[in-house]
Amino acid sequence: MAHIGKSACDQCSYCTEFCPRYLLGYEVQPHKVMRSLGFTLTGGDIWNQWSELCCACGLCTLYACPEDLYPKEACDQGKQDRRAAGLKFVQQAPVEVHPMKEYRRVPLSQLRRRLQVEEYERETPYQEGTSQPAMVRIKLKQHAGQAANPTVQDGKKVKKGQLVGRVEDGKLGANVHASIDGKVRAVTAEYVEISA
Ligand code: SF4
Ligand code: SF4
Known part of the structure; x- marks a missing residue:
């Protein structure tokens, strides 16, 4: 340049x-x-x-x-x-x-x-629908501030909405939750993976 x-x-x-x-x-x-x-x-x-x-x-x-x-x-x-x-x-x-x-x-x-x-300008009507993923990977940092710390381990069964990552008390960040019922397949510093 x-x-x-x-x-x-x-x-x-x-x-x-x-x-x-x-x-x-x-x-x-x-x-x-x-x-x-x-x-x-x-x-x-x-x-x-x-x-x-x-x-x-x-x-x-x-x-x-x-x-x-x-x-x-x-x-x-x-x-x-x-x-x-x-x-x-x-x-x-x-x-x-x-x-x-x-x-x-x-x-x-x-x-x-x-x-x-x-060329990208067109109506984008809302389309209702449901998806049933076989697996989800939930990022522990989806927000400003600190990443959440995982609160679950491999093999643990979780319910939709259950807490899977928590931000330390007093720190900026957001807790993250399971989006499906299933079993935790992997936990890393970056994500929690859940199989339906
Ligand atoms: S304010 Fe905008 S238009 Fe002005 S110099 Fe900076 S980038 Fe260019
Ligand atoms: S408009 Fe382009 S060519 Fe004209 S002064 Fe600015 S950078 Fe240079």
């Missing part, structure tokens, strides 16, 4: 002109960050400061750049490099909404076309 960007970016600045953060008045200018690709670390430090307030929405890469380059990824790298170098962002000008903000909103229909996701 960096090599292509370095040679192909013509500094048209479309990535910046469409950037929602820039339009809100923040000091984000991905076309300047793209300049960092052609510089040594010292030059990079100067241009990368324009990446700091990028929220990584991806609009510049996925929609705005007419050359299919990667300004969002350049901003990701810029932020990483600055963090590694211990550099802190300092807003240099007051935050003022860009006068063109309202006129540069990206129409969703065009965005969908550009992202080529239209």
Whole structure:
């Protein structure tokens, strides 16, 4: 991405002109960050400061750049490099909404076309049904925080809804339960496997 960007970016600045953060008045200018690709670390430090307030929405890469380059990824790298170098962002000008903000909103229909996701857009009616799996593997970490600790052993019979993994008291996490009646066939640190 960096090599292509370095040679192909013509500094048209479309990535910046469409950037929602820039339009809100923040000091984000991905076309300047793209300049960092052609510089040594010292030059990079100067241009990368324009990446700091990028929220990584991806609009510049996925929609705005007419050359299919990667300004969002350049901003990701810029932020990483600055963090590694211990550099802190300092807003240099007051935050003022860009006068063109309202006129540069990206129409969703065009965005969908550009992202080529239209073909996936169709009605998805709810289909009632039941499934009777012969075996289930229940992950002990299906949530933020800590994994649950298994509360069952190989060979133990369990009922649907029965606790099979418990999170330590006082820790963030969620207990997990058997989804079918059956017999425990395997217990690892990652999952509990139950045969119907
Ligand atoms: S829109 Fe693309 S070509 Fe234009 S400045 Fe940004 S990265 Fe470079
Ligand atoms: S990814 Fe960053 S630079 Fe690109 S449009 Fe979004 S906020 Fe702006």
